[in-house]
Amino acid sequence: MREALHAEWAKLRTLASTSWLLLSTAFLTVGVSAAAVAASSYQPFGYQDTPKLSLTGIDAGQAVLSILAVLVMSNEYSTGMIRTTFTAMPRRLVVLAAKATLLTGAAVAGGIVAVGGCLLAGRLILPSKGFTVAHGYPLLSLAHGATLRAAGGSVLYLVLISLFSLGVTTAIRDSATAIGVVLGLLYLFPLLAQVVTDPAWHRHLEQIGPMTAGLAIQATTELHNLPISPWAGLGVLALWAGAALATGGILLRLRDA
Amino acid sequence: MTTGIIAHRSEAVGHDGFAQLLRAEWTKFRTVRGWMIALGAAALVVVLLSFVSASGNRPLFCPTGPSSCTSRHPAVPTGPGGEPVTDSFMFVHQPLVGNGAVTVRLSSLSGAATSGGPVGPVLAPWAKAGIIVERHTSQGAAYAAVMATGAHGVRMQYDYTHDAPGLPGAVAVSSPRWLRLTRIGDIITGYDSPDGSHWSDIGTAQLRGLPSAVQVGLFVASPAYFPSGSNNGNPSMATASFDEISVQGDLPTNSWTGEAIGANAFYPLLSTASSWHRLSRNAVTITGSGDIAPRVGGSIFNGDTGGSIVVGAIPGLIVLIVVATLFITSEYRRGLIRITLSASPRRGRVLAAKAIVVGSVAFAAGLVGTALAEVVVHHVLITNGNYLLPVSGPTEARVIVGTALLLAIAAVLGLALGVAFRRSAAAVVTGIVLLVLPFILVYTLPAGDSNWLMRLTPTAAFAVQGTQPSSPLVENAYTVANGYYPLEPWAGLAVLCGYAAIALGAATWLLRRRDV
Numbered sequence: 202m203r204e205a206l207h208a209e210w211a212k213l214r215t216l217a218s219t220s221w222l223l224l225s226t227a228f229l230t231v232g233v234s235a236a237a238v239a240a241s242s243y244q245p246f247g248y249q250d251t252p253k254l255s256l257t258g259i260d261a262g263q264a265v266l267s268i269l270a271v272l273v274m275s276n277e278y279s280t281g282m283i284r285t286t287f288t289a290m291p292r293r294l295v296v297l298a299a300k301a302t303l304l305t306g307a308a309v310a311g312g313i314v315a316v317g318g319c320l321l322a323g324r325l326i327l328p329s330k331g332f333t334v335a336h337g338y339p340l341l342s343l344a345h346g347a348t349l350r351a352a353g354g355s356v357l358y359l360v361l362i363s364l365f366s367l368g369v370t371t372a373i374r375d376s377a378t379a380i381g382v383v384l385g386l387l388y389l390f391p392l393l394a395q396v397v398t399d400p401a402w403h404r405h406l407e408q409i410g411p412m413t414a415g416l417a418i419q420a421t422t423e424l425h426n427l428p429i430s431p432w433a434g435l436g437v438l439a440l441w442a443g444a445a446l447a448t449g450g451i452l453l454r455l456r457d458a
Numbered sequence: 459m460t461t462g463i464i465a466h467r468s469e470a471v472g473h474d475g476f477a478q479l480l481r482a483e484w485t486k487f488r489t490v491r492g493w494m495i496a497l498g499a500a501a502l503v504v505v506l507l508s509f510v511s512a513s514g515n516r517p518l519f520c521p522t523g524p525s526s527c528t529s530r531h532p533a534v535p536t537g538p539g540g541e542p543v544t545d546s547f548m549f550v551h552q553p554l555v556g557n558g559a560v561t562v563r564l565s566s567l568s569g570a571a572t573s574g575g576p577v578g579p580v581l582a583p584w585a586k587a588g589i590i591v592e593r594h595t596s597q598g599a600a601y602a603a604v605m606a607t608g609a610h611g612v613r614m615q616y617d618y619t620h621d622a623p624g625l626p627g628a629v630a631v632s633s634p635r636w637l638r639l640t641r642i643g644d645i646i647t648g649y650d651s652p653d654g655s656h657w658s659d660i661g662t663a664q665l666r667g668l669p670s671a672v673q674v675g676l677f678v679a680s681p682a683y684f685p686s687g688s689n690n691g692n693p694s695m696a697t698a699s700f701d702e703i704s705v706q707g708d709l710p711t712n713s714w715t716g717e718a719i720g721a722n723a724f725y726p727l728l729s730t731a732s733s734w735h736r737l738s739r740n741a742v743t744i745t746g747s748g749d750i751a752p753r754v755g756g757s758i759f760n761g762d763t764g765g766s767i768v769v770g771a772i773p774g775l776i777v778l779i780v781v782a783t784l785f786i787t788s789e790y791r792r793g794l795i796r797i798t799l800s801a802s803p804r805r806g807r808v809l810a811a812k813a814i815v816v817g818s819v820a821f822a823a824g825l826v827g828t829a830l831a832e833v834v835v836h837h838v839l840i841t842n843g844n845y846l847l848p849v850s851g852p853t854e855a856r857v858i859v860g861t862a863l864l865l866a867i868a869a870v871l872g873l874a875l876g877v878a879f880r881r882s883a884a885a886v887v888t889g890i891v892l893l894v895l896p897f898i899l900v901y902t903l904p905a906g907d908s909n910w911l912m913r914l915t916p917t918a919a920f921a922v923q924g925t926q927p928s929s930p931l932v933e934n935a936y937t938v939a940n941g942y943y944p945l946e947p948w949a950g951l952a953v954l955c956g957y958a959a960i961a962l963g964a965a966t967w968l969l970r971r972r973d974v
Contacts, residue, residue, distance in 0.1 A: 398514070
């Protein structure tokens, strides 16, 4: 396993796209969050979930991070290097595990920067939009338990999304198709949930969708109104990631290359 | 003996025209079995997901609860102009023969909303209380009314779509509203006054063919109430106190009858709240719920938001973007691009030919998929008891052709991004993020702040699918979630065209500048 990790790390760090994909994830996440926060305004009725509003950018950043996850696997297939890899390391599941481990590390690093940037943007911009202490909105800070959970959970969310993408790519082996399937599955459930009017359907779609369930971790207020509790939502996403990795792993072992 | 060989010029000389280029690109596309299957899959996915989305649509308000409309809903009345209307209110009336007039003073108008509405009394902005003259008491009758409203002052309205303003300001004991309606033949005139002595003419209605005997009286209606910024509405009721009631004219019965018109209507109203009390010979208090207005769309009014086609189109969009991007990036990956550009050195024409091929196949797939999806969605929605607002033929054609155009232009955008990036993953993600992500954000961000997303991003093109009617006389959550788009249909498509044009321009420039 150590040799596999070493080899995969060499591949990951020497690939030019890795660093700018991680940077783009952070930039896009912070940018979309800042735009969402800047476009918001204080409403006297109801209580806005400001940490969740500041973390809106994760919806966009997850797409770029999943490119990284898809490329980590599909680049080998498109260049034909997969044959070299499997010749050198015949234990294929070890290769997959090594890729997954390194991807987790990259996602944690990128995620911490992205989430930190989002919260900073929220802390700086929200007071000027009317979300002041006088109106009952304290400054965003990680000392607040629910905000810490939302932030840490968002980093975990990004990790699980990248693992999900890795599993799907291992099964599909083509980068464009894999990214289409990943983004399709992620974006389809929230759209479907919003359009159906039957409340039972609405609730169930939000409970089983990878993105809708996973993002439940970002909620800091009105937790009883959520279709699924925060950690259970991350659990649903973990199930999706696990199923994708399992499918990819099985196909990896059974197929030629 | 001659050994001359006569060469026969039997082969035609090859041409280098644009038609040959198109043929070459089409051949490249159709010989990849996976892409042809993907086209079929795109159409199939549009139909399938539209079906799934439509199956989850149930009307939110039916006379005795959401389940009472599973296969048939109560009839929706149509007004004199043939348009679907809402005609439910509390009517305290008596017949009037020939010409006459009704005068009344309205001293208070208050209201309440239920089931999830804010705590405390609320008055719907278009709550109505006043005098009405109706042809008969069936729903959809021609009428003229002068009324005080919750937040729009005194209005004169007739035949559901006509409206004229009168005195502004709310009704209170300190500022009552005097209302008068006079009927002379077909002509009905409305007057208002702040003090009962200085009257001003608000407007005149001509109800053609009005019979001699009509129903005249006082009414109260309170439409669905939307707390500000909320997507959901609640049924509401309003209570009005009328006094100084005086009626002139030939009154055969000379006694008031209270009746809740349209009590079992397909509308979020509180029919149990309809009542009236006679306080003295010419003073009454009336409580009513409902509305007298044109019918608009949205989940609260008929369970259909027109969103099923949107949700169906998006996965088709993703598949077509993937295919269009692969169309160019696979050439880069396999090195075929060098042969292509050697055979056709004029690179702009190569890109144009590819764009035409990929746009045409995406249009065809989109057309078939959307047309089938519309049929399926229509059938499923009706079976589930939703009321479908009548959509004219041209509008229906606009939805189908517009969606197919949207898919075609999105495919061309994907092609241009593929040329720019030369790597399929980045191009596909950029295309999907530009076209699908704004929709997700629109649903998660608060309603008013996200309008700029639906104006400036390529998702504005989804406005071609908007069919829900709107009216300034009806308060509604006119949001994307309910099928209302900030831009006009073709304006939205033009925004997408702009993005595609910029991307194609950049792609052509890059293709010409780069080596390969």
